[in-house]
Amino acid sequence: MKIIKLTTYRVPPRWMLLKIETDEGVVGWGEPVIEGRARTVETAVQEMEPYLIGQDPARINDLWQTMYRAGFYRGGAILMSAIAGIDQALWDIKGKVMGQPVHQLLGGLVRDRMKMYSWVGGDRPSDIIEHIRTLRAGGFNTFKMNGTEELGMLDTAAAVDKAVERVAEIRAAFGNSIEFGLDFHGRVAAPMAKTLLRELEPYRPLFVEEPVLAEQAEYYPRLAEMTSIPLAAGERMYSRFEFKHVFQAGGLSIVQPDLSHAGGITECMKIAAMAEAYDVALAPHCPLGPVALASCLHVDFASYNAVLQEQSMGIHYNRGGELLDYVINKEDFRITDGYMQPLTKPGLGVVVDEEKVIEASRNAPDWRNPIWRHADGSVAEW
Ligand SMILES: O=C(O)[C@H](O)[C@@H](O)[C@@H](O)[C@H](O)CO
Numbered sequence: 001m002k003i004i005k006l007t008t009y010r011v012p013p014r015w016m017l018l019k020i021e022t023d024e025g026v027v028g029w030g031e032p033v034i035e036g037r038a039r040t041v042e043t044a045v046q047e048m049e050p051y052l053i054g055q056d057p058a059r060i061n062d063l064w065q066t067m068y069r070a071g072f073y074r075g076g077a078i079l080m081s082a083i084a085g086i087d088q089a090l091w092d093i094k095g096k097v098m099g100q101p102v103h104q105l106l107g108g109l110v111r112d113r114m115k116m117y118s119w120v121g122g123d124r125p126s127d128i129i130e131h132i133r134t135l136r137a138g139g140f141n142t143f144k145m146n147g148t149e150e151l152g153m154l155d156t157a158a159a160v161d162k163a164v165e166r167v168a169e170i171r172a173a174f175g176n177s178i179e180f181g182l183d184f185h186g187r188v189a190a191p192m193a194k195t196l197l198r199e200l201e202p203y204r205p206l207f208v209e210e211p212v213l214a215e216q217a218e219y220y221p222r223l224a225e226m227t228s229i230p231l232a233a234g235e236r237m238y239s240r241f242e243f244k245h246v247f248q249a250g251g252l253s254i255v256q257p258d259l260s261h262a263g264g265i266t267e268c269m270k271i272a273a274m275a276e277a278y279d280v281a282l283a284p285h286c287p288l289g290p291v292a293l294a295s296c297l298h299v300d301f302a303s304y305n306a307v308l309q310e311q312s313m314g315i316h317y318n319r320g321g322e323l324l325d326y327v328i329n330k331e332d333f334r335i336t337d338g339y340m341q342p343l344t345k346p347g348l349g350v351v352v353d354e355e356k357v358i359e360a361s362r363n364a365p366d367w368r369n370p371i372w373r374h375a376d377g378s379v380a381e382w
Pocket residue numbers: 035036183185235285286287310317369
C-alpha cells in the first residue's frame with residue numbers, strides 16, 4: 001500500500017482536518033492544527049508531503065522519525081502539530097487495514113470507560129453556577145474554567161479576591177458534589193501564582209492548570225512545594241524531549257499533552273509512559289475537533305495513568321461549529337454519567353462526513369484569539 005495524496009480542510013470553528021489517501025482506497029483522517037495558526041500548520045503539512053507520498057503508510061514509526069529528524073530543524077508548535085495530524089491519519093489507516101480500533105493496536109483496553117470533563121464559564125469566567133447546573137443535569141460532575149481574567153505581573157488583592165470569590169461561590173453552591181480544575185491559562189505570572197494558589201487552597205480545586213506559562217516551567221517544583229493543589233500543564237509542550245525536563249524537575253502532578261500539538265498518538269503514548277514512570281497522571285488537552293478527541297481517547301484507553309479527558313462540546317470557542325458537526329457516527333461519542341465508552345470502529349473510530357467538511361472548508365474563517373491589554377495598554381496574556 002502507498003500514500004498517494006494529502007488534502008487539508010480548514011473548517012469552522014477553528015480546526016483543520018487532514019485526509020490521507022492510499023493507492024488501495026483506504027483513507028485516514030487526522031487533525032493537524034494550532035488554534036489561530038491553521039494556515040501555518042497547513043503549510044507545514046504540505047512541506048512534509050515529500051516524506052510521505054509513495055511511502056507505505058504502515059511504517060508509522062519510520063515516517064514519524066523521518067518527519068521529525070529529516071528536516072534538521074525540529075520540534076515546536078507548528079512542526080509537531082503537522083506531524084501530529086499526519087500521525088493520527090496513519091494510525092487511522094493502520095486500524096482500518098487491520099480491522100481494529102487503534103487502542104487494540106496500542107495493547108488493548110486498560111479501562112472500560114474514560115472520565116470526561118467539560119468547560120464552563122468562557123473567557124471571562126461568569127455565570128458559572130448556572131452553567132455547571134445545566135451540565136450536571138446532563139451527567140457531568142467534573143468541570144474546568146478559567147481561574148482568572150487578565151492579571152498583571154503584580155496585581156491587587158482585589159483581583160485575587162475576585163478570582164477566589166468565584167471559586168468560593170462554586171463550593172458554596174455544590175460543596176464536594178462536583179470537581180473542577182482552574183486553568184490559569186498562562187495569564188498568571190510567577191509573582192502572582194504563589195498568592196493565588198495560597199488563597200485558593202481552602203477550596204481544593206481538582207487541579208490548577210498552567211499555573212505559570214510553559215516557558216516558566218522551572219517554577220513548577222517551587223510552586224508545588226508551597227501548595228497541595230495538584231499542578232497540571234502540557235498543552236504548550238510539544239514532544240517527549242520537552243516533557244522530560246518537567247518530569248526530571250518535578251512539580252507537575254498531571255501532564256496534558258495535546259494529541260494535535262505533541263506529535264500525535266505515537267509521541268503522546270511515549271509521553272504517557274514517561275509520565276507513568278514518574279507517577280504523573282495523564283489528562284490529554286483537547287479543546288478541538290472529533291479526530292483530535294478520538295486520538296486522545298485511544299491513548300486514554302491504552303494508558304494506565306490517564307485520569308481525565310477534555311472534550312470541546314459547548315466550549316466557548318466553538319462558534320460556527322460544534323464538536324460532532326462533521327461526524328456521522330455521533331452516537332459513538334455519547335457521554336453517559338460523565339464517561340465515554342471506547343471507540344470500537346476500525347481505526348480512530350470517526351466516520352467523517354466528508355461532504356460537510358468540504359462544504360464547510362469553502363469559506364472557513366481564520367480564527368484568532370482575542371488580543372487583551374492591561375489598563376496601562378500593554379499586551380495581556382489571554
Ligand atoms: O485548557 C484548554 O482547553 C486550553 O487552555 C484552551 O483554552 C486553549 O488551548 C485554547 O484552545 C487556545 O486557543
